Amino acid sequence: MRGPSARAFQQGFLKNLILSLQACGSKARVSSSGSASATMSLQERKRAIKSSADIAMATARGGGARWPRAILASPPSSSRPWKASSPGKVRARSRKIVRRCFRTRRSRDGTGGGDSFARTRSVVSSSEIARRLVRKRTKVLRKMIPGGESLDEISLLQEAMDYVAHLHAQVDVLRRISNAVQ
Amino acid sequence: MSSRRSRASVSEEEINELISRLQTLLPSARRRGGSQASTTKLLKETCSYIKSLHREVDDLSDRLSDLMATMDHNSPGAEIIRSLLR
Numbered sequence: 001m002r003g004p005s006a007r008a009f010q011q012g013f014l015k016n017l018i019l020s021l022q023a024c025g026s027k028a029r030v031s032s033s034g035s036a037s038a039t040m041s042l043q044e045r046k047r048a049i050k051s052s053a054d055i056a057m058a059t060a061r062g063g064g065a066r067w068p069r070a071i072l073a074s075p076p077s078s079s080r081p082w083k084a085s086s087p088g089k090v091r092a093r094s095r096k097i098v099r100r101c102f103r104t105r106r107s108r109d110g111t112g113g114g115d116s117f118a119r120t121r122s123v124v125s126s127s128e129i130a131r132r133l134v135r136k137r138t139k140v141l142r143k144m145i146p147g148g149e150s151l152d153e154i155s156l157l158q159e160a161m162d163y164v165a166h167l168h169a170q171v172d173v174l175r176r177i178s179n180a181v182q
Numbered sequence: 183m184s185s186r187r188s189r190a191s192v193s194e195e196e197i198n199e200l201i202s203r204l205q206t207l208l209p210s211a212r213r214r215g216g217s218q219a220s221t222t223k224l225l226k227e228t229c230s231y232i233k234s235l236h237r238e239v240d241d242l243s244d245r246l247s248d249l250m251a252t253m254d255h256n257s258p259g260a261e262i263i264r265s266l267l268r
Contacts, residue, residue: 049243157200167235174242
């Protein structure tokens with residue numbers, strides 16, 4: 001992403017970021033009871049800035065990609081929810097185990113006796129294997145990109161490129177703000 | 183060439199094209215000087231790059247929140263941010 005489109009995105013991102021931070025700040029001031037100096041605790045402020053940055057990035061990107069919608073559909077309460085968390089890993093592992101059991105059970109139910117190993121192999125078609133290899137390749141990438149779980153491989157790669165380019169710009173703007181303000 | 187095969191080979195080309203374009207975005211692209219890396223390696227590198235960008239955003243956000251804590255409405259820092267918007 002270069003030139004005028006990058007700058008337009010960065011300006012849009014910055015504007016959205018400032019607006020949402022102001023909104024967070026005024027909300028906190030309204031809700032905090034009494035104390036004149038207290039606005040937000042440091043933790044709250046950190047969380048607000050992080051979620052504001054992601055939402056600002058998604059809003060500034062607009063409709064040309066899929067990841068902004070995924071970000072806006074589930075605004076993060078803590079950190080990025082589309083990242084793999086340990087309960088997710090456990091679930092994925094148990095799903096794999098269930099799938100393995102189901103596969104052997106399927107072959108056993110299919111016929112009476114005979115070579116169960118050969119039968120297991122014939123149940124899994126080659127297109128199924130190809131599909132599983134592709135999914136294995138892109139498994140981690142899907143978790144890194146918001147909304148990536150349901151995409152086909154080509155869309156996933158396009159989303160990845162778009163997301164990386166805009167993450168770049170986000171980092172750029174945040175760095176420049178930090179340097180300007182300190 | 184059967185229709186199914188041509189469809190599959192077009193997808194393969196598209197994927198390779200996208201992957202080489204993705205490679206140019208990654209930081210290692212400058213070092214490598216045009217040699218082809220395996221798809222799996224590139225995908226892994228993309229994932230770790232996204233992860234490091236996320237971490238950088240988190241660090242910068244933390245830094246910003248620390249700075250903003252010391253900033254009040256009329257300080258020069260606030261004025262800088264306002265001027266960035268004009």
